[in-house]
Amino acid sequence: MSTEHLLGDMGDILEALMGVDNGHRDKAEKHLQRLATEQPGPVLLLLAQIGALGVGGFQVDQRFLCLLILRRLAFSRLPDLHLNPQTPHPTAPFDYITEEVRGRIETVLCTGLKDEVNVRMRKGLGTCAGKWAQASMLRKRPMTRLPPVLISLLGDPTPFHRFTTYQVIEITPTLLNDSRGGAIRSPAFLGQVLQGGLHDPSYDVRAQAIKATTASLLSQAFSSSQKIEYGISLVAEIFKSLPHFPPPIIGKAIQPLIDLAIYYPDLSLSHLDQCLPFLLSTMASPVQYPTPIALSRYDPTQMEYDDWVVSCKASTEILLSLLEVRKAQLLAWQDARVAKDLVGLLLEWQITALGLLGDDCTTWLEAEVLEDDDEYPGEPETSLDRLSGLVGDSGAIILPTLLEHVRVLLPRPEWICRYGALMGLSVAAEGSSQAIIPQIREIVNLIGHTAHDPHPRVRWAFLHCIGQMAVHCKRQVHKMYSDQIMEKCLEMMSDPQPRLRAQSITCLQVFLQDATAEQVIPYMDRLAPAFLEGYSNGPSYIQRCTIEVLGVLALSVVEAFEPHYHDVMDMLLQVLSTATEDDKTIVPEVLNSATTIGLAVGKRLFVADAARLAALMLAIQNQITDVGDPRGTELSRAWRRISAILEDDFNPFLPFIIPPLIRAAEFRPPPRGTKKSLSGEDDDGGPEDPDVIYTAELEEKAIAFENLAAYAINTKGAFMPWLEKCMFLSVDALSFQYSEDVREAAAFLIPVLLQTAKDEARIPIPDVLESIFVGLLNTIDQEQDNLYIPTLFKSFADSVRVIGIPLPLNLVHRFFNVAQRRANIWLKERMERKVLRQSGEIDEGDKQFMITEEKEESICLDKVDEAALAVQKTLMMQSEQPESKGLMKMFGDLCVTTHEARQYGGLFNQQ
Incomplete structure (x- = not known):
């Protein structure tokens, strides 16, 4: 089969595909698809010849692209390529071409694997051959030419030739087992191949052999019993080999073991004395970026910072995964050494990473969006939080170690040490709350001075720590420290830094959620004016915090909020009346706070403002044109709260509220074949999955059913005009295939509607x-x-x-x-x-x-x-x-x- 006549076309196609002109690229893709439809065999063969053998004298980049195109094009169905013209189902070129052509292509790929010397091209060839073999085996057609080549490469003196064998095994672990002939079919042979790779003189080859080994153990290359038979020894060899790896590639070599720890933990736990000390040691901070004070028993690593972070992430994930599935066994090892050592290592990681931020926190203080901090090292905190949660009721295991480190870190002159100590306590508060509660007095006394720390991030961390303990150790914190927390937060609401003032409001909000009225009422004459002043003088994020906390404050004191009700409600209604359509974030918070305050003070006080608020809400409702507008979601909740407050007096609003809900509940995605893009405009192409495209509409449909249930419960007889329609919609939505939330809400609504009908003798x-x-x-x-x-x-x-x-x-x-x-x-x-x-x-x-x-x-x-x-x-x-x-x-x-x-x-x- 000659392919020379296609060389010119292919050259033009490759040049256009690698160019910057989108128009030329589109034309080249269409031309390539047309050629593949008309001459699938020659096109695929030429792509293989260019990529694997360098036919045509193309550059490396173009050859690499040919291999990428080959493996994608060969197994993609082409609209105009059919095996049977009488039943025109799209066919992939691989399925259309003859077995002879498939064989020629595979011979070309195998020849390239044997002869190619360019490292980048070898990687491309390995990926292409592996993916080709994988797709071929899915069609019950083993690629028999490939295994002998891979086995022959194992004896090649060039490391990257041996590397290719393990690269392909990683992609398609069952390749050696599924191929025909003799010992190649034996899992024992695969085990020998993998063992050999783990002892290869080249560490690059060893690292790739680890990937191939874990892929094989996770796949069907070994049966369940064989995974144990071969896996235990293979994992033992991996952990024997890893300590000798050069520091730059240790992290990458460890990464493949994560899934093994999750799905086959016993393979690793058979070698605790080998694997656990090694994994922990890879997390010690690097020599180039030492922590101000060592918090672990391990010597500093020789890795560069970026390599060390990769290693930290991988080792932490393995250890936490093992704890998750084999907690008792891991905690029993050397008196819970893993959990205790992880505390210090994670704090080291956090402090080391923070050290790269420097002492200047101007950018952090001046940020307008508080949640955005791309440079902040969140992984160690997340990992410590997971560790605390996994240890759970045994929180006493890690708390003494944590407190030991905190006592060392808090007196340090470096702000990162004090900050790291406070954040360590914060993230451990949830999982270790039962262990913290008996020591709450000591802990609060230990960290109290940091409220006046000269560094703003440390003061912020103090507030965050107090807030976390208020959430997770609420009874003791509220019982013993309510006055101190109130005073400290009120004091810090005058901090010169707006970000600290916002955090003090957030801390108060967390505390108020579980505080008793008796704990809060003595501070009402200071809290409410402070919040109103904070709103008037603060940036937008303080205004948002203030609006959120006012509703929580009202719920915590109920009737005692009355002296401040009018000032607060007038402010909220003023914000709502002046809000524009661009204020889509502040409006939901105002609606939530205003109606929550109404619930707190009750109908007697709220009824006078209900009409004003309802009028503003109707005006906002009429402005909303986009499904998914956050104002619409909060409007639904706010109307429900008002109905609960006003009871029968809410009935006049029902004709304005119920019809839009019914329209939302009636929504059904268009038939498949009608396509709506995320932008709302029609695109060319085939049908898409409606539950992806119509997410906002489906969410509104579910909320509509929930709200209809609430109104049926709250308004009873006044709901009767819409009852029959809602019942029909509910039964119809029981099998609504696009949304679980819709189905659940519809099922809940049915007995509610029947109860409403029964109450009205209907x-x-x-x-x-x-x-x-x-x-x-x-x-x-x-x-x-x-x-x-x-x-x-x-x-x-x-x-x-x-x-x-x-x-x-x-x-x-x-x-x-x-x-x-x-x-x-x-x-x-x-x-x-x-x-x-x-x-x-x-x-x-x-x-x-x-x-x-x-x-x-x-x-x-x-x-x-x-x-x-x-x-x-x-x-x-x-x-x-x-x-x-x-x-x-x-x-x-x-x-x-x-x-x-x-x-x-x-x-x-x-x-």
């Missing part, structure tokens, strides 16, 4: 009732999601209880049939799972998946029993009916099945 006619219950049962019968099925059974049970009249016997029969089928499915799955569990042929990932499945099934079984009991009570009302005896037997059979299914449970409880 229970729907029998035909309507039957359509409701049939809709529920049909959805239950067809639904496959075990997370949604309990909601459906609960909706059914609640609806049966609400109507309070006998359920028609045909519906009772239908219910028991549907429930029995469901229960039989769960019973069968649990029986099969038990057999599989006893076989030992499951890995950690499978086990965790089974635990999740079993937990979901148990919830389903509980809701089935609940619904069955509700139906049985209605059946008892009709005991004189001839059919009732047979239906009672069905009830008994169902109870037996659900009980038997529970007997096959227990995997979750065994963990």
